[in-house]
Amino acid sequence: xxxxxxxxxxxxxxFVSRALRENSYTVDLAESGEKAIEMATxxxxxxxxxxxxxxxxxxxxxxxxLRDAKIDTPILxxxxxxxxxxxxxxxxxxxxxxxxxxxAVAELLARVRALTRRRAGSGRMLRYADxxxxxxxxxxxxxxxxxxxxxxxxxxxxFLLSRAPEVVARTEIIEHVWDTHFDPGxxxxxxxxxxxxxxxxxxxxxxxxxxVHGVGYRLRAA
Ligand code: CA
Numbered sequence: 001x002x003x004x005x006x007x008x009x010x011x012x013x014x015f016v017s018r019a020l021r022e023n024s025y026t027v028d029l030a031e032s033g034e035k036a037i038e039m040a041t042x043x044x045x046x047x048x049x050x051x052x053x054x055x056x057x058x059x060x061x062x063x064x065x066l067r068d069a070k071i072d073t074p075i076l077x078x079x080x081x082x083x084x085x086x087x088x089x090x091x092x093x094x095x096x097x098x099x100x101x102x103x104a105v106a107e108l109l110a111r112v113r114a115l116t117r118r119r120a121g122s123g124r125m126l127r128y129a130d131x132x133x134x135x136x137x138x139x140x141x142x143x144x145x146x147x148x149x150x151x152x153x154x155x156x157x158x159f160l161l162s163r164a165p166e167v168v169a170r171t172e173i174i175e176h177v178w179d180t181h182f183d184p185g186x187x188x189x190x191x192x193x194x195x196x197x198x199x200x201x202x203x204x205x206x207x208x209x210x211x212v213h214g215v216g217y218r219l220r221a222a
């Protein structure tokens with residue numbers, strides 16, 4: 001799950017992105033509304049956290065412009081406490097939800113989960129074959145046994161599982177699991193797929209995570 005955080009205050013931006021990264025989300029930062037529109041137009045984010053107070057274009061204007069451009073990425077607006085008009089204006093501009101500052105990390109994560117879930121059309125648990133992934137507790141079990149994953153391994157498997165047993169294109173994996181610093185010349189996707197294969201091997205000769213040459217990967221139980 002890849003999230004765009006739009007916030008000009010460094011302290012808030014780094015606090016929010018750290019909390020999200022610790023929970024296996026991929027995070028990109030935009031410090032202005034103009035930059036946010038450019039990034040959200042170029043990348044299909046799973047959700048956007050949009051501060052209402054920004055230099056230049058306001059969060060409201062950004063939201064309106066994105067919706068006018070038919071970009072329907074779920075938007076969580078960050079607003080100031082007590083300003084009812086601001087929240088109403090945000091929702092009217094096309095935001096899906098709002099969170100008033102200051103907020104607790106637990107609430108931020110719960111709102112982001114709700115928004116991305118609505119988008120992905122799936123609930124807390126993702127299941128395929130004997131794999132069970134709990135998106136809330138960030139936990140993977142296989143036939144009841146817990147398997148420890150790093151944040152990036154978790155994000156990659158979550159994406160593959162959300163589409164299993166369909167083939168997921170490598171470019172889509174990069175768009176949803178890696179951030180803007182991803183260098184397409186590297187073989188990082190392959191490296192992470194191989195790490196996952198070691199942690200969740202298939203039966204006998206068949207791999208649970210199959211390579212579809214020239215396209216991408218899919219989960220396929222024997
Ligand atoms: Ca701000």
